[in-house]
Amino acid sequence: MSWWRDAVVYQVYPRSFQDSDGDGVGDLAGIERRLEHIAALGAGALWLSPVYPSPLADFGYDVSDHTAVDPVYGTLGDFDRLVASAHDRDLRLLMDLVPCHTSIEHPWFSEHPDRYVWADGRGDGPPNNWLATFGGPAWTRDERSGRWYLHSFYPEQPDLDWRNPAVVAAMQDVVRFWRARGVDGFRIDAIDRLVKDERLRDDPPAGAPFGLPLPAEYARLEHLYSTNSPEIRQALAALREAAGDALLVGEVYVPSAATGPYLEHLDAVFAFELFHAPWEEVPLRAAIEACAKASKGGAAWVLSNHDFARLPNRVGAENVRAAAVLLLTLPGLAFVYQGEEIGQVDGPVTERVYDRAGRDPFRHPVQWGPEPERAGFTTGTPWLAPVDAGERSVASQSGDPASLLELYRALIALRPALGPGLTMLDAAPGVVAYARGDHLVAVNTTAEAAGLPWAAETVLESEPGPVSAGSLGPHAAVVLRRD
Numbered sequence: 001m002s003w004w005r006d007a008v009v010y011q012v013y014p015r016s017f018q019d020s021d022g023d024g025v026g027d028l029a030g031i032e033r034r035l036e037h038i039a040a041l042g043a044g045a046l047w048l049s050p051v052y053p054s055p056l057a058d059f060g061y062d063v064s065d066h067t068a069v070d071p072v073y074g075t076l077g078d079f080d081r082l083v084a085s086a087h088d089r090d091l092r093l094l095m096d097l098v099p100c101h102t103s104i105e106h107p108w109f110s111e112h113p114d115r116y117v118w119a120d121g122r123g124d125g126p127p128n129n130w131l132a133t134f135g136g137p138a139w140t141r142d143e144r145s146g147r148w149y150l151h152s153f154y155p156e157q158p159d160l161d162w163r164n165p166a167v168v169a170a171m172q173d174v175v176r177f178w179r180a181r182g183v184d185g186f187r188i189d190a191i192d193r194l195v196k197d198e199r200l201r202d203d204p205p206a207g208a209p210f211g212l213p214l215p216a217e218y219a220r221l222e223h224l225y226s227t228n229s230p231e232i233r234q235a236l237a238a239l240r241e242a243a244g245d246a247l248l249v250g251e252v253y254v255p256s257a258a259t260g261p262y263l264e265h266l267d268a269v270f271a272f273e274l275f276h277a278p279w280e281e282v283p284l285r286a287a288i289e290a291c292a293k294a295s296k297g298g299a300a301w302v303l304s305n306h307d308f309a310r311l312p313n314r315v316g317a318e319n320v321r322a323a324a325v326l327l328l329t330l331p332g333l334a335f336v337y338q339g340e341e342i343g344q345v346d347g348p349v350t351e352r353v354y355d356r357a358g359r360d361p362f363r364h365p366v367q368w369g370p371e372p373e374r375a376g377f378t379t380g381t382p383w384l385a386p387v388d389a390g391e392r393s394v395a396s397q398s399g400d401p402a403s404l405l406e407l408y409r410a411l412i413a414l415r416p417a418l419g420p421g422l423t424m425l426d427a428a429p430g431v432v433a434y435a436r437g438d439h440l441v442a443v444n445t446t447a448e449a450a451g452l453p454w455a456a457e458t459v460l461e462s463e464p465g466p467v468s469a470g471s472l473g474p475h476a477a478v479v480l481r482r483d
């Protein structure tokens with residue numbers, strides 16, 4: 001069986017994980033220093049959000065050199081040491097592969113413009129009506145040539161042309177470069193944008209709701225021709241060829257029913273329907289069923305990442321313990337975003353804005369200790385301040401059996417004992433319930449106690465004492481074992 005089948009992958013957002021040199025920005029040596037935390041959690045791997053050189057228009061997702069490390073994070077030597085230290089602890093390491101676009105400052109943009117998607121304008125305007133995710137048209141006019149280049153995200157992120165064999169070969173080389181350095185897999189960014197309609201047809205106005213949250217302006221159109229092209233398959237086949245048996249997890253931001261073709265070459269895709277489901281029985285159950293069915297075992301369950309509000313802000317602080325039970329008892333890969341395991345909340349919106357799309361609040365540093373200004377993250381001035389280290393930190397929760405951190409550890413330790421498969425069960429209204437072999441999981445999404453129809457031994461509770469006389473407490477979850 002592959003190492004990753006039921007693994008927990010811990011997402012490290014390097015700028016905010018651990019600083020080792022006092023410049024207020026996290027780095028590779030800092031990550032190495034904190035590997036023990038990831039290992040002690042029970043994770044099988046860590047995923048590094050981009051550490052490549054980047055002008056930071058999109059905080060690392062605008063890559064200007066795919067085979068180097070940005071000096072702010074360290075050197076390739078630091079990277080090699082991190083990989084070796086991770087492997088010494090039985091941790092695998094995943095890189096973030098960003099194949100859809102580069103930074104506009106990548107040398108390819110000036111030296112090999114043919115590697116990007118260009119078109120002539122329509123009259124004075126852009127070639128078609130496609131929109132960029134973060135706002136405005138998906139095309140920007142190049143003053144020198146008068147032609148327009150495509151960018152699915154910020155204008156500083158021109159889209160690569162995957163119909164050009166030189167792009168395919170170059171990106172395969174990138175994959176091989178990191179594989180040769182010992183990397184065990186890749187989380188692949190924005191993969192549904194990899195290839196677009198060759199005829200550049202206009203996207204139609206949105207009809208039925210998309211099924212996942214989208215920025216308001218972007219949601220006006222149905223992205224029929226600008227995303228999710230059937231030709232993406234060939235591009236993925238090329239990435240798979242270069243990656244060998246490395247784990248490939250796709251960030252495919254489409255409803256689960258459309259993820260099948262991606263899974264011909266990827267091992268797993270993020271289950272975004274569950275990520276975004278309101279914390280209520282019916283939508284949660286529907287999302288679990290839809291993602292499990294579509295992915296046939298290739299669901300990567302995830303409830304938070306660096307792009308969206310943190311879990312307590314989305315589902316309510318009262319539900320995070322039950323959410324942990326849900327996330328970590330579903331079959332397959334599970335992803336935990338740094339800080340999630342101690343219940344970190346969104347930071348305030350401050351005057352100094354780094355991300356123009358408003359995602360700074362989700363990216364504040366990990367709170368290692370209770371000191372409010374630096375929280376053990378840095379000895380300098382942190383690029384984003386800790387939010388509430390006095391209230392929650394790794395140090396204050398570690399060893400406290402009532403803490404969220406210890407609940408994450410216990411749940412991850414329990415995973416190997418859970419049986420195969422997933423059978424959804426009917427329980428009381430408001431309760432999401434399923435069987436994993438002999439184990440039963442029940443998650444109460446409501447503020448009322450709920451009856452449980454099974455008499456079974458309690459294996460794990462989201463907080464001490466939620467099950468008494470066959471009843472599950474408000475916002476509580478439980479794992480039971482049938483006799």
Ligand code: NOJ
Binds near residue numbers: 061153189251306307
């Ligand atoms: C998804 C990444 O998670 C996000 O942070 C980034 O802005 C876009 N892809 C574009 O690369």
